Amino acid sequence: MTTLKKKITLLMTVALVAAMSACSDYDSNPQPNPTKYTSAEAYLEEIGFSGSVLIRKGGNEIVRKGFGMADIANGISNDPSLIYRIGSVTKSFTSAAIVNLKRDGLIESFDQPLSDFDDEFPHGDQITIRHLMTHHSGIPDYVGAVKAFADENNYFFDAEEIFDIIMESIVEDGLIFTPGEFFSYSNSNYLIMGILIEELTGKTYQEYLQEKVYVPLNLLHTGKGPDAISGAERAKGYNDGLQVGAYQMQIAYSAGEIESNISDLEKWGDAMLGDYYTAEEKEAVLVAPTGQDGVNAPGAGWFTLNIENQVIYHHGGNIDGFTSFLALVPESNGLIILLSNEQDKDEQRNQILETIMKNEF
Numbered sequence: 001m002t003t004l005k006k007k008i009t010l011l012m013t014v015a016l017v018a019a020m021s022a023c024s025d026y027d028s029n030p031q032p033n034p035t036k037y038t039s040a041e042a043y044l045e046e047i048g049f050s051g052s053v054l055i056r057k058g059g060n061e062i063v064r065k066g067f068g069m070a071d072i073a074n075g076i077s078n079d080p081s082l083i084y085r086i087g088s089v090t091k092s093f094t095s096a097a098i099v100n101l102k103r104d105g106l107i108e109s110f111d112q113p114l115s116d117f118d119d120e121f122p123h124g125d126q127i128t129i130r131h132l133m134t135h136h137s138g139i140p141d142y143v144g145a146v147k148a149f150a151d152e153n154n155y156f157f158d159a160e161e162i163f164d165i166i167m168e169s170i171v172e173d174g175l176i177f178t179p180g181e182f183f184s185y186s187n188s189n190y191l192i193m194g195i196l197i198e199e200l201t202g203k204t205y206q207e208y209l210q211e212k213v214y215v216p217l218n219l220l221h222t223g224k225g226p227d228a229i230s231g232a233e234r235a236k237g238y239n240d241g242l243q244v245g246a247y248q249m250q251i252a253y254s255a256g257e258i259e260s261n262i263s264d265l266e267k268w269g270d271a272m273l274g275d276y277y278t279a280e281e282k283e284a285v286l287v288a289p290t291g292q293d294g295v296n297a298p299g300a301g302w303f304t305l306n307i308e309n310q311v312i313y314h315h316g317g318n319i320d321g322f323t324s325f326l327a328l329v330p331e332s333n334g335l336i337i338l339l340s341n342e343q344d345k346d347e348q349r350n351q352i353l354e355t356i357m358k359n360e361f
Helices: 003-014 016-021 040-046 087-103 129-133 143-153 159-173 187-201 205-214 249-256 262-273 279-285 346-360
Strands: 051-057 060-067 069-071 258-260 303-307 310-319 322-329 334-340
Touching: 040 051, 040 060, 040 346, 051 262, 051 346, 087 129, 087 187, 087 205, 087 249, 087 258, 087 262, 087 279, 087 310, 087 322, 129 187, 129 279, 143 249, 159 187, 159 249, 187 205, 187 249, 249 310, 258 262, 262 322, 262 334, 303 346, 310 346, 322 346, 334 346
Parallel strands: none
Antiparallel strands: 051 060, 051 334, 303 310, 310 322, 322 334
């Protein structure tokens, strides 16, 4: 093993405990609301949300508005037309690409083992595509270790190199658990699926999404985000009030490299609520809730949650300078889309979901 791979494998080993608990999940104990609720718009203003929001219940548009500043230095406000990094909401697109592999006959079943496609992948005879899709593979997360190494050493990765590192870490230290036995959120699952998509189609991950998702749904502002945020069409990202610098989007890859805006994610949400998936495909992607309020059930690129006696399908994202959230409320044909240009706002995101569901749905 190269020195680089040894260093990163060690970092991944140290991070195993964190990987067991890491999850883009819902916290059913958000902070209390600041004052009595009067409207969604007033509430978002009061809690200091920064970004763009769409809240829609059926045909009733409750909020479609930008809040706070998109570019503090230049005094430019957030607006729903602006493009934001969406982080792990990317996973909903990656799972759709996997469904399209099955439609195209490039995979036979979501229960095929990885050894069918790569006989050298460690424990590949035990890990299925479905295990990857639903975070039941036992493969440790790569992101923290790889990003730390990249930042400290000014090193530029590509997805294939990260894939090799993931394989090496499994060879060295094994899996966190037997595949299928437990759930543990891991970006590695979705990076591996991105590699699989490219290997089976002969196209790049983004080319396949362009063909199967972006063009059919007329998503004009969705695709791989640039490393350095530029252009008037993009919101700047902030962390603790400071504008973030460049981020190697190839590290995020099929686990989190996509950028988008409110209108495109509305189309994507409507496709999920509509007939983009067949009934059989929906059963694999949008799974049934656990039956216990506030407890997530992991589907493929989506989690399922019972809240306020309604089923919600959702996924959040957190990437340098941005926090995102996309929720589907099928009972009322509703959508909640939060695109924040502030990092690490998971608690705020959860508070917004709880408050909006209670008062608007």
